[in-house]
Amino acid sequence: MYALVDCNSFFCSVERVFHAGLRHKPLVVLSSNDGCIVALTPEAKAIGLHRGDPIFQVEDIVKTHHVEVFSGNMYLYAAMSKRITSILRHSIHQVENYSIDESFCNLTGYGGHFDLVGMMRDIGRKIQLWTDIPVSIGIAPTKTLAKMGSKFAKQYRGYKGVCLIESTAQRRKALSMFDLSDVWGIGRHTLECLNYHGISTPLEFADKGEAWVKSHLHKPGVQTWLELNGIPVIDTSEVVRRKTICTSRSFGDMVSDLASLKAAVASFSASCANKLRADGSAGKTVSVFLYSNRFREDLPQYNNTASVSLLLPTSDTMELTQAALRVLSAIYRPNILYKKAGVIISDIVSATPMQTDLFDTIHNRQERNSLMNTTDRLNHRYGLKTIRLAVEGTERQAWMVKSDHRSPNYLTDITQLLTIRI
Template sequence: MFALVDCNNFYASCERVFNPNLNGKPVAILSNNDGCIIARSDEAKNLGLPMGAPIFKWENFCKTNNIYVLSSNYPLYGDMSSRVMSILKQFTPDVEVYSIDESFLQFKGFENYNLNDYGQQIRQRVLKWTGIPTCVGIATTKGLSKVANKIARKFPKQTKGTYVIDTEDKRIKALKWLKIEDVWGIGRQLSKRLKAKGCKTALDFANLPEDWIKSNFSVIEARLHRDLNGIPTLTLEEYDQAKKVIATTRSFDYTYSDLSYIKERVATFAVTCAEKLRKQHSSCHTIIVFLKSNKHKKEQAQHSQSRAVHLPYATNSSLIISNTAVNAVTKIFKKGIEYKKAGVMITGFVPTNNYQLNIFEKENPKHLPLMQTIDQINLKYHTNKIKLASQDLERTWKMRQERLSPRYTTNINDIIKVK
């Protein structure tokens, strides 16, 4: 059996744990640079505040409806997420962290357990230890556990936040209730194709012939099809599985035409990519840098370009990756353009301890121990104490966060004081 544990209104719930005055009130969380709405409490949804709404257009709406609008506090959300996930691992060793607020659990050898009661225990412990409300969906496959979770979320009074699909009748009833566009893994375009075929519900999709699914869709849809029919096909994925591409991209707080500022941002992005690369014990061969103007300002000159650089040898050195990225963005940059976003991506990974050497060019052997020392120091102090000279020594990200709540759990100066 599989379970999907999903934190309800996670970003808003994190804020409510430390500010109980927000309980029962409409809450909205903004994206980077306080741009768009990326998370809403149920109260805000019921008022009609749409996801992705630009705050400058909906500011009056939020004020009129007394919606509390907050900047995204990622250090707080990330820390609260790790606390929730650590609690889930107490219930089973088989856990896949699917996103910041969702995890799949697999129950092996739980045949004699009452899984509905077990799901309630999970909810109660997470709520008691972290203050985060959750819903639990349990079924014979990952796909069906996602459906069960939606039912638990939709009907909290009837299910008490936990729902188990453990019979054929429950499976059919659940799939008949779920609309095709709400099925996990069915996107907007795919749902249009399926509706044209006559599929209006998840049950319609599950009843399609397997051979037709295989010939008309990808292997991903074929696996989902089998999962919804109660045939376990989608397995737990390793959370620590090495990535094939690492990217760090950010929108600037404002638009900039200053090359020195953009070079500093790109250098910081590149260093972050290199740190992630070393954590998974990999080195890269390719570095991709892009730079974009603000496409929403049609009256301004537009420019968007990327550049890929292939290195003669594999590296995970912040010095080399940063220097290469800065050189690339310098060639992309055009004078007179107001730039809004930049990013660095690295790929072409090989294991750091096993890759092909180049007879003519190689990395400076001093880089490896230097990077190890920097990582150890930064890990010890839980912050980027040591940076490259090309980086801003004061801040890692420069974002507009005018409505930011305190970092209650990650900054000693923001810890709540009890008087």
């Protein structure tokens, strides 16, 4: 059996933890540059706001209903996510983080000693007590059904936070009530294929014969069909492993000079390298893209993308940044006001084992790996970007995103600890 622990309205719930008096009030969290709504509470949905709404288009609703607005703060959300994971791992041996607000728990062996619903309900209460973050939990024989159960637990209060899908009757009832487009693993093309063949519910899909499924769908679709029939086949570690890593931002203010673009691209490539090391991965191809502001038709327009392949896959910040800056210099055009840039790392493989190359020009890779690991530990201890490459700059720069409503990093920066007046 598997349990999927899903934090309810996670970004908004984290903001509520540190801002008293916001419970049951409409609240939204914005994307980078405070552009669009990326998360919102049920109270905000009830007054007509939607995920993806540009904030300038809904200013009247925000003002009329006194909606609380926050800039996204991923460092704060990640720190809270880490605390929740710690609570789960204290109670359950095998926990896999699927996303910042979702974790799979392998409950194999627990059913013989515990009432699984009661056990997970107690863990949910503990998470709420220790972090003030509400969670919804689904329990089922497969991870796909567990995700389905977590949505039922969130939607129907009668489950008291935990929905168990165990018997065949429970599984078929859940499949008949669920929206096919919301099933984990069914993307747009798969949905179109199923609808074309007259399949409109997960139950109708699950009842199809194996031969039909294999003849009409690729491997992910077959895996989803098996999971809906109660047969666990999805390895979450394979699902989570990234094929590419991208870091990009729309700039706070448009920039045209090469020095500012180098600082931005260096910062993005350093972020990609950090993600690679966190995943135990390495990348071989580095791509950089530049966009002007397509909404400013009065300005010259330009966009371009280029890539370079390295001799060996790497997660070395210096090596990846040097490659990204070479690509940037090749595609940069002067006298253009740029609005967005980004770095993409692809051809990602496991960092161990790594096949070396006779013609490798970097002869101290082991020492450089140690340097990167030490840098990561120091940045984790003293704050992100405490140690960085000089090309990234040290001052506030025009390309950096706007975040006029961002909460402090209460959990990771000692200079931003929550202050309570009594």
